[in-house]
Amino acid sequence: MAFDASSQASDEVLLVLYGNGDRGAARALALRFTPLALRVAARMLGDRAEAEDVAQEAMLRLWRVAPEWRQGEARVSTWLYRVVANLCTDRLRRRRGVGLDEIAEPEDGTPGVVERMIDTDRASALQDALDALPERQRQAVVLRHLEGLTNPEIAAVMQIGVEAVESLTARGKRALAALLAGQRDELGYGHG
Amino acid sequence: MNWGMAMADRNHQADELDTLLAAASRELPELPPALLARVLEDAEAELAARAAPRLPMAASRPAAVTGGILADLLALIGGWRAISGLATATIAGVWIGFAGLGTLSVTAADLLGVSSDTLVTFNLLPGDDVFALAMGLEDTE
Incomplete structure (x- = not known):
């Protein structure tokens, strides 16, 4: 089945399909969520190259969680925002070398x-x-x-x-x- | 600047910030094709990695499948007890085929501890049922 970013299939359905090996669902998810991850990471980090790395890492974690994704527990977008935020926090802390809460x-x-x-x-x-x-x-x-x-x-x-x-x-x-x-x-x- | 002017200026700044944020929220960075390619490669690699651990299992699968089929058949029939019962019945059938019904009646008579004469006249059904008729015919031969 072919999907694209504007597919009517829900995020969760696409994730479950990918978990079952559907490559079309993977593409739809990538088109739907990579820009989101990139946008937030770029705003958080202020560095485009780093933001791309974070977006890729966040999407990789999405691919890995797909087989165990429990429907109805969380929205995919909320989950991804959280992952991106945490990845950005880690990078910012490494970058500055001190806890941000101390600043x-x-x-x-x-x-x-x-x-x-x-x-x-x-x-x-x-x-x-x-x-x-x-x-x-x-x-x-x-x-x-x-x-x-x-x-x-x-x-x-x-x-x-x-x-x-x-x-x-x-x-x-x-x-x-x-x-x-x-x-x-x-x-x-x-x-x- | 009096307090009123300061407040007005602060509100104006807040409006400007809202305008700036609203404009920024509409800026959607294009997804770089190279990044999309990397993300899709990861997706593909994850699928392959998930399939890979199953390969060694797949190699040893034939034995497991054979055992599984046998187990399934056994379960379908009723287990090893049913198989032994079937085997006994089969052997008995073969033996009857070789020995014939007459020999069987003798053997059955021996088993039951009665004479063959008693057995021939032993009739569970009243009248001229088929079994009695067959036995009668056999006696006349």
């Missing part, structure tokens, strides 16, 4: 962070600001405002309570706004 959250308008934003492109500025956020805040903001997940969905991905999600997204947005405030003119918002 102080940036004060509003930290000059050093703003000064590092040399790219005037809005997307790049946003990515730079995201990169400056503490990892948990960044993850919550990316999932809420860029991936469009609901707070309960984010809670499931991050394995925390909904209130903690609300707190993280609120603090993340405030920090983002502060980080971007110094770039308003360069981003074309200064005269509006």
